[in-house]
Amino acid sequence: MFIERDVNSHKKVGTIEVIAGSMFSGKTEELIRRLKRAKFARQSVEIFKPTVDVRYSENEVVSHDENSIRSTPVENSANILLLSGNVDVVGIDEAQFFDKGLIEVVAKLANMGTRVIIAGLDMDFKGVxxxxxxxxxxxxxxxxxxxxxxxxxxxxxxxxxxxxxQEQVVLLGEKEAYEPLCRSCYIKATK
Structure with missing residues (x-):
């Protein structure tokens, strides 16, 4: 027996994807790759980054390999919810610089049917x-x-x-200020 379904009755479900790791690990590169694939698939995409991140560009997310994608800089996580509108995919780079409200914002977006892709450092320079x-x-x-x-x-x-x-947690920098280390070399370097 064939059961007819109303195609419109199935609510679109969003997802939350987190790309995390140390500096120079390819987080932003992977974020850009996923967002460009979504654009190629004709999905509507919005990309956000914190206003504090102006290392390469004010209005673009840029990887260390200089791949880039247009973005909207925002002061806080609440602005992401306000500016994302009715899009299929939301990308967020340097998420570690946002306030803790980002967790609730991302959950709301996913619950509304948006695919949310986030990239950020999982630990600060102290390993926290x-x-x-x-x-x-x-x-x-x-x-x-x-x-x-x-x-x-x-x-x-x-x-x-x-x-x-310098002891402040947020200190923007690149190869002149940071280096990626394994656990053993990190322990030696911080003693």
Whole structure:
């Protein structure tokens, strides 16, 4: 017996994808790759980043390999909910710099049927879970943990070691301020 279904009665379900790891691990590169695939599939896409991240560009998400995609800088997580409208996919880069309200914003978007893809550092330079990333990983449908290569021994690196003596958690920088290290080299470097 054939059962006829109303195609419109099936509500679209969103998802939460988190791409997390250390600096130089390819988080932003993977975010850009996923967002470009969604655009190629003719899905509507909005990309957000924190206004504090102006290292490469004010209005683009840019990877260390200089791949880029247009984005909207926002002051706080509530603005993402206001500006995302009725889109299929929302991308968020450098999520560790957002407030903890990002967890609720992302959950609301996914519950409304939006695919949300987030990239961010899972730990700060002290090896401590960073900002809203741990909470986002907990509610995510999919978590991708990416790794860099330790610049001292060539092993898999999961730590972002800071050269600077400055203690503030947020310190924008690149290769002049940070290096990816494995656990063993990180322990040696921080003693």
């Amino acid at each position: 879970p960073f900002g809203p990333i741990p909470g986002l990983m907990a509610i995510a449908d999919y978590v991708t943990k990416v790794h860099a290569i330790c610049v001292r021994c060539g092993s898999i690196a999961q730590f972002s070691h800071r050269f600077s003596e």
